[in-house]
Amino acid sequence: MNRHRWPILFPFALCALVGCTKPEAATPVSVSAQALRISQRNEPADLDPVRASLPDEFFVIRALSEGLLGPNPDGGAPLPAAAARFDVSPDGLNYTFHLRDARWSNGESVTAADFVASYRRALTPATAAPKAQLFFPVKNARAFVAGTLADFSAVGFRATDARTLLITLARPLPRFPYYVASGPWIPINPRVVEKFGRTWTQPDHFVGNGPFTLAEWRPQQRIVVKKNSTYRAATAVHLDEIQFIRFDDGDSEERAYRAGQIDITMDVPRTKLATYAQERPAELQRAALAETRFLTFNTRRPPLTDARVRRALSLAIDRKKITEHVLLGHQEPTTRLVPPTLVGRAFRPTPTSEMSPDLSPTDLAEARRLLAEAGFPGGKKFPRLELSAWSHSQTTVLEAIQQMWKLELGLDVALAVRDAKVHVSALRSGDYDIGFITAIPDVADAADLLNRFTAGASENFPQWTDIDFDRALADGDFAAAEQRLLDSAAIAPLYFNTHHWLTSPHVHGWREDALWTRFYSNVFLDEK
Amino acid sequence: MLRFITSRFLQSLLALFLVITATFFMVRFVPGGPFTAEKAVTPEILRNLEAHYGLNKPLWRQYLDYLGSLAHGDLGPSFKYPNRTVNEILSDKLPVSAELGAESLAVALVLGIGLGTLAAIRRNTWVDYLASGFGMTGISIPTFVVGPLLVLALAIHAGWFNASGWYEPADRVLPCLVLGLAYAAPISRLTRGGLLEILHQDFIRTARAKGASEFRVVTRHALRGGLLPVVSFLGPATAGILTGSFVIETIFQVPGVGREFVNSAFNRDYTLVLGTVILYAALIMALNLAVDIAQAWMNPKVRLES
Numbered sequence: 138m139n140r141h142r143w144p145i146l147f148p149f150a151l152c153a154l155v156g157c158t159k160p161e162a163a164t165p166v167s168v169s170a171q172a173l174r175i176s177q178r179n180e181p182a183d184l185d186p187v188r189a190s191l192p193d194e195f196f197v198i199r200a201l202s203e204g205l206l207g208p209n210p211d212g213g214a215p216l217p218a219a220a221a222r223f224d225v226s227p228d229g230l231n232y233t234f235h236l237r238d239a240r241w242s243n244g245e246s247v248t249a250a251d252f253v254a255s256y257r258r259a260l261t262p263a264t265a266a267p268k269a270q271l272f273f274p275v276k277n278a279r280a281f282v283a284g285t286l287a288d289f290s291a292v293g294f295r296a297t298d299a300r301t302l303l304i305t306l307a308r309p310l311p312r313f314p315y316y317v318a319s320g321p322w323i324p325i326n327p328r329v330v331e332k333f334g335r336t337w338t339q340p341d342h343f344v345g346n347g348p349f350t351l352a353e354w355r356p357q358q359r360i361v362v363k364k365n366s367t368y369r370a371a372t373a374v375h376l377d378e379i380q381f382i383r384f385d386d387g388d389s390e391e392r393a394y395r396a397g398q399i400d401i402t403m404d405v406p407r408t409k410l411a412t413y414a415q416e417r418p419a420e421l422q423r424a425a426l427a428e429t430r431f432l433t434f435n436t437r438r439p440p441l442t443d444a445r446v447r448r449a450l451s452l453a454i455d456r457k458k459i460t461e462h463v464l465l466g467h468q469e470p471t472t473r474l475v476p477p478t479l480v481g482r483a484f485r486p487t488p489t490s491e492m493s494p495d496l497s498p499t500d501l502a503e504a505r506r507l508l509a510e511a512g513f514p515g516g517k518k519f520p521r522l523e524l525s526a527w528s529h530s531q532t533t534v535l536e537a538i539q540q541m542w543k544l545e546l547g548l549d550v551a552l553a554v555r556d557a558k559v560h561v562s563a564l565r566s567g568d569y570d571i572g573f574i575t576a577i578p579d580v581a582d583a584a585d586l587l588n589r590f591t592a593g594a595s596e597n598f599p600q601w602t603d604i605d606f607d608r609a610l611a612d613g614d615f616a617a618a619e620q621r622l623l624d625s626a627a628i629a630p631l632y633f634n635t636h637h638w639l640t641s642p643h644v645h646g647w648r649e650d651a652l653w654t655r656f657y658s659n660v661f662l663d664e665k
Numbered sequence: 666m667l668r669f670i671t672s673r674f675l676q677s678l679l680a681l682f683l684v685i686t687a688t689f690f691m692v693r694f695v696p697g698g699p700f701t702a703e704k705a706v707t708p709e710i711l712r713n714l715e716a717h718y719g720l721n722k723p724l725w726r727q728y729l730d731y732l733g734s735l736a737h738g739d740l741g742p743s744f745k746y747p748n749r750t751v752n753e754i755l756s757d758k759l760p761v762s763a764e765l766g767a768e769s770l771a772v773a774l775v776l777g778i779g780l781g782t783l784a785a786i787r788r789n790t791w792v793d794y795l796a797s798g799f800g801m802t803g804i805s806i807p808t809f810v811v812g813p814l815l816v817l818a819l820a821i822h823a824g825w826f827n828a829s830g831w832y833e834p835a836d837r838v839l840p841c842l843v844l845g846l847a848y849a850a851p852i853s854r855l856t857r858g859g860l861l862e863i864l865h866q867d868f869i870r871t872a873r874a875k876g877a878s879e880f881r882v883v884t885r886h887a888l889r890g891g892l893l894p895v896v897s898f899l900g901p902a903t904a905g906i907l908t909g910s911f912v913i914e915t916i917f918q919v920p921g922v923g924r925e926f927v928n929s930a931f932n933r934d935y936t937l938v939l940g941t942v943i944l945y946a947a948l949i950m951a952l953n954l955a956v957d958i959a960q961a962w963m964n965p966k967v968r969l970e971s
Contacts, residue, residue: 180928183748190702262709265717267700270707283709335748356749356757357920358831382830385915385924389829392813393918396820396828558697558933565705575703595705 170377171662173644176390177381178403180357184338186323187259187266192653195320197381200362200657202325202345205234205252205302206318208654212478212581215318219247219346219369220302229309232317236300239369241326243344249296254327256294268321271579274313276305312582319580348374348657357383375646375661391639400641400662407530410465410637420639423467427476427651428577428634429586432524432538433598435569436627440520444626445511450571451629452504453545454538460632463537468632474576475583475619476633478651501545508546516547522570525553527560531573534631564598574598575634581652583615590622599627673957677950684946685735685939689728692930692938699744699933718744731939740943741936745929751940754925759944761831762921765844765914766907768837772845773852773902778895780849781856782883785864785891796853803850812843812916829918840917844910848902855898860891893963900956904949 179193186198199207207218217223220234239247256275259266262284272278276293280286293305306313316322329344330337337343343351348371349362360381364374382399384390387406394402405413405421413421434441434450441447456470505515513519524535535552542548550571555563563569578585589596591607603625609618622628640647643663648656700706700714715721719730734741740751784796816839820828830836863869864887872886911923922941929937 180746182745185748188747262713263717265710265713267706267710267714269710269713273707279709282707282713284713338748355920356746356754357924358918382918383920384829384918388813389916389918392816392821392828393830396816396824398827398830556697556931557703558701558931559695561701561703562696565701577704579704595708596703 170664171375172378172380173376173401173657173660173662174380174382174399175401176384176393176399176403177360178384178390180383181360184343184351184354184360186325187255187264187268187321189320190267195653196655197360197362198320198323199654200347200349200379201343201351202323202347204318204320204322204324205236206314208318208581208650208652208656210648210650210654210656212650215314218318219252219324223314229311230306232304232306232313233297234302234304234317236302237369238300239346240367241344241346242350242365242367243326243329244367245326245328245344246299247324247346248299249302250299251327252302252324253294253296255324256322257289257292258325258327258330259321260289260292266321268319268579271316271319271321274306274308274310274316276307278307312580312584315581349376349379352378359383370658373658375659376657379657394639394641397641400644401647402639405637405639407465413639417639419642422638422640422647424636424649425469425476425478425651426577426634426636426653427478427581428575429471429474429476430573430575430631430634431474432629432631433564433572433574434627434629435567435571435598435600436625437567437600438570440511440513441522441570443511445507446513447626447629449504449507449511449546450542450548451626452500452507453541454629454631455499455541456631457499458541459534459537463533464632466635466637468635470632471630472623473619474622474628474630475586475615476651479578479581479583479586504546513548516549519548521549521551523551523553524571524573525555525560525563525569526573527555527557529554535573565595567598567600572598573631578652583619584610584613587615587618587622590627601625601627669961670954670958673954677954681943681946681950685732685943686728688939688942689731690724692933692935693724695933697933699935701933718742731936735943740940743934743937745932745934745937751936754937755922755940755944758920758922758925761919762907762910762914762923764837765840765910765919765921766903768841769844769848769906769910770903772841773848773906776845776849777852778856778888778892779853781853781895782860782888784853784857785860786879786883788861793857797857800850800854800857803846804854807912808843808847809912809916811846812839812913815839815843816916829916831917831919836917840913840919843916844906844913848906851898852895852902855894856892859894860887863887863891889963893960896959896963897956900952901949904945904952907948908945 175196177193177196179191181189181194181197182191183189184194184198184201186202189195189198203218205218205220205223206215209216219236219239221237223232223234225232236247236249241247256272258264260269260272260278260281262282269282272282277286277291278293281289281292286292295303297303324346326344329342333342340351340354345351345365348365348368350365351360352363353359353361362379364377365371368374382393384393384403387404390399390402391406391409393399410421434447436442436447456472460468460470508514508516524539526532526535532552532554539550539552542550560572564572564574576586576589587610588594590599590601591597591610592602603621606618606621609621636649645661645663646659700711706714712721719727722730731741738752740755742750743754746754780796780799784793787793816828819839820826826839827836869882869886872882877886908923910919910921911927913919914921914923922944925937926941926945929941
């Protein structure tokens with residue numbers, strides 16, 4: 138009888154075997170001592186600086202190449218990178234960049250002509266660079282992108298010798314260095330791109346001028362970069378290797394962090410913030426972002442056509458309650474659009490956390506008065522509007538606002554969460570009532586945020602037009618433009634966003650700025 | 666039999682064409698496009714992007730162009746990943762999904778048939794209750810609960826495995842086990858039911874009367890007929906394992922087709938959506954055809970009726 142039982146027991150034996158495979162399997166991916174393992178939450182569309190558009194892509198690209206200038210980890214003016222220094226002509230139109238003696242990872246010299254060729258490629262219509270607008274301050278760049286100008290020599294780029302690059306602007310722009318430090322301004326090696334075409338970003342083809350070289354790219358798995366010995370400042374690079382390991386969601390990422398598979402996460406699940414703050418505070422990191430989250434009112438849809446109604450809705454929101462009791466992540470409540478990191482002292486002398494008196498964050502009496510004045514005393518006869526967002530993680534914020542409007546103003550709004558692209562399309566076409574949305578600038582310039590609200594701009598979600606706003610912006614008076622926008626209450630800013638992440642205790646020198654730049658130089662790990 | 670197969674094959678081709686057409690137009694009518702982002706591109710850049718991907722042509726022209734290149738086996742360039750084509754992406758990801766599917770299916774079959782057989786032979790004993798209990802539990806608890814629980818126990822606390830990834834052979838264990846368990850549960854119930862029915866039939870009594878051993882009765886005589894319900898379940902189950910592994914792929918960061926499929930829909934990567942839909946549709950049709958043939962082979966009654 139025993140003999141007959143073995144086939145029945147076989148599956149159990151197999152499962153037991155499968156379940157107990159050798160324990161050394163748990164060794165993490167890392168091998169080298171100075172190998173940093175970072176979570177990569179978005180698979181890069183490409184590692185080509187002009188084809189990339191997300192911060193996640195530039196996490197990797199900035200490890201591989203650098204532009205004339207680079208972002209400043211302390212948030213100030215951009216720092217010299219491929220260029221050692223630059224001069225500005227007295228009229229503010231001509232910038233002369235003096236390049237360092239640097240080499241590409243294939244040994245070739247990095248020349249001014251390489252930069253001009255890179256910029257020409259970025260602006261060529263057939264390249265279809267999604268962020269080409271970061272070149273628009275340069276003379277004739279916009280016309281060349283539009284295809285109305287075919288002669289590139291008329292565009293304001295000129296290599297006067299192998300190491301000198303002259304850039305001419307359309308008109309003076311004091312914040313121009315910030316544009317030069319942005320991602321799409323990172324050069325490519327024109328000979329390599331010419332030779333390999335669309336496959337030039339594959340590991341065996343890639344050539345860059347940055348601190349690391351591309352060693353491995355397994356799509357949806359990981360990207361590995363290794364120290365580039367030909368890099369101009371190789372002595373400041375202590376890491377031998379960085380692995381960018383792909384994760385789809387915060388939960389898998391956090392589990393991998395706890396299992397010791399990664400050193401740096403992209404974020405922390407909101408439900409776990411409190412636990413980490415209490416139990417492992419040294420690992421929980423936080424940085425203020427230049428990202429404003431706000432409500433946009435459809436100013437073409439009654440009763441939101443009435444500025445008093447919009448102002449009443451904005452005044453009834455207790456922003457502090459939202460950041461402290463709903464978001465729990467030290468976000469900064471605001472009634473401003475432009476985050477403090479984007480503006481110099483001249484723009485706004487008072488710290489942003491002090492709300493200006495005319496824009497006091499919550500004023501319920503005034504809100505009720507304005508609503509009554511607009512013809513809706515106590516919220517009577519007010520139509521049921523819809524408040525929409527693009528992610529289920531925002532539902533709690535929407536619910537808090539819904540309750541505030543209901544309790545304080547007697548208004549009933551419906552909530553809706555839609556797929557991100559559906560949401561953005563609805564806002565763009567004006568097919569919504571009130572929308573929750575975010576603004577993340579590409580470059581540390583207030584104009585990047587304010588330009589969205591000019592008449593006819595496709596990100597003008599409120600569908601709002603104001604001649605004085607457009608004129609103030611054209612004159613470069615950002616403070617006046619912002620004030621004009623806020624006075625009209627076309628939008629209701631809620632808070633400046635904050636970035637949370639985890640850093641394993643053996644990582645030192647890790648820095649991030651408000652625009653999602655990561656700085657790999659000077660990062661090192663404890664020797665194990 | 667040949668006529669049966671040919672006619673089923675032609676039906677599948679027609680269905681595939683309809684699926685392609687419906688998907689092509691549906692994905693285009695979803696609001697938002699591949700270049701829709703919170704930060705808009707300027708009009709001149711949008712024009713360049715649309716020209717680059719041929720989106721400036723009329724929709725019917727794009728449809729015909731797509732069918733034309735499809736006839737040559739070309740699924741087009743990806744809208745999201747400019748340096749890769751859909752063919753490259755799918756040929757990169759399909760082997761991973763196939764491996765995950767095959768290994769999970771092996772776990773499911775071995776475990777499911779084993780437990781189901783055990784339960785049928787020892788009917789109404791504690792063995793049966795235990796096996797049936799496993800079946801019910803497995804059907805009721807979804808993989809996105811079992812997965813993280815196993816990670817918590819075996820990866821984070823015991824430290825035997827990586828919490829996620831798809832690099833070493835050991836990385837296969839957890840995802841395949843979780844996905845396999847989910848399918849082992851229904852298989853064990855189907856096996857038990859099928860076997861119980863067969864074990865009461867006359868030919869089994871005859872076999873026993875002839876003096877065949879219990880082992881031989883079960884493996885040679887009962888299982889062949891008893892597994893029929895399992896085989897009809899296997900077609901959709903294999904398709905389900907291959908296409909529905911998205912959750913497992915996300916929990917364990919397995920670089921398979923499932924994640925590409927779901928992400929491509931969010932990214933409005935039109936060609937990649939179509940490519941994965943075509944792949945999945947073709948797979949499901951091929952598997953259903955295979956099941957029909959297998960059933961005909963296993964059951965003389967089905968064979969005669971066709």
